[in-house]
């Protein structure tokens with residue numbers, strides 16, 4: 568059986584240090600369990616000429632398999648191993664905009680873009696239709712989106728993306744960034760900010776952007792929709808239609824000061840906020856859609872998070888491949904993630 572080796576992007580090594588191999592191994596295991604239909608075997612770290620890789624065996628990979636692997640968040644190069652030689656395989660991911668869309672914004676409290684991509688990946692391949700990750704304009708919601716790292720990653724994948732955040736400064740920063748970026752890159756687009764009202768009550772503001780990967784697609788009306796709603800996530804069920812999203816991903820507030828940033832919700836425990844909000848989010852996910860959450864394990868255990876999700880109409884995915892993502896962010900934060908399916 569042919570052998571393959573994934574070289575890890577230098578940026579992933581910088582962000583995660585020693586955890587990068589374990590995270591890529593787990594992400595690959597989730598891809599194998601879902602979109603790759605279990606065709607990979609022996610996924611494990613291996614060292615070649617002193618450099619760490621993630622290796623695996625597979626009967627010849629199809630073009631679709633390689634197209635899926637190309638999106639792994641920490642992938643640098645995919646090699647086929649032939650005796651003691653490495654043959655690079657051309658692997659083109661979904662990305663349709665330049666990578667600075669996700670890398671330019673820098674601010675305290677940002678969920679790093681590599682992890683955001685990982686969380687979106689493992690959630691998007693865990694719906695009841697894993698292949699839709701490569702073929703469909705998925706509808707993604709980040710119900711606590713900060714300054715929009717998820718929105719930008721989903722946008723670069725060609726998906727529709729909607730974010731909600733209670734912090735007006737985050738809304739202003741994202742609106743300013745995305746308008747400037749779209750103008751600078753000369754992408755045809757529309758962008759407008761309007762009041763957000765329900766039943767004549769003002770809930771906040773919303774930014775609506777339309778954009779396309781190419782000028783032709785834009786002209787043909789084949790556009791992606793990116794929206795940011797400056798509102799309390801607890802109002803989500805009033806704002807959106809039921810089953811409006813295929814995928815919900817969010818990085819919960821950490822419950823501690825992250826970087827120099829004091830989060831709005833600091834007074835509330837992140838798991839308490841989750842327990843209040845998750846039932847509202849559940850109504851917004853189509854049956855068979857998936858929820859991916861990351862949180863600081865100092866604020867609650869996997870069992871506690873699983874119990875909260877299960878009580879709200881989500882089925883936490885318990886295959887061992889989902890259990891290998893805990894990693895240290897800093898002294899006060901060890902981050903883990905959980906993926907669940909809407910029943």
Ligand SMILES: C[S@@+](CC[C@H](N)C(=O)[O-])C[C@H]1O[C@@H](n2cnc3c(N)ncnc32)[C@H](O)[C@@H]1O
Pocket residue numbers: 676677678679710711712713714715716717731732733734737798799800801818819820821830831832840
């Ligand atoms: C860990 S941060 C998310 C960071 C984001 N992923 C990014 O990269 O910018 C958590 C976010 O939850 C938001 N938040 C806290 N409570 C909220 C609520 N009740 N409604 C909406 N957003 C809330 C905070 O304002 C913060 O931006």
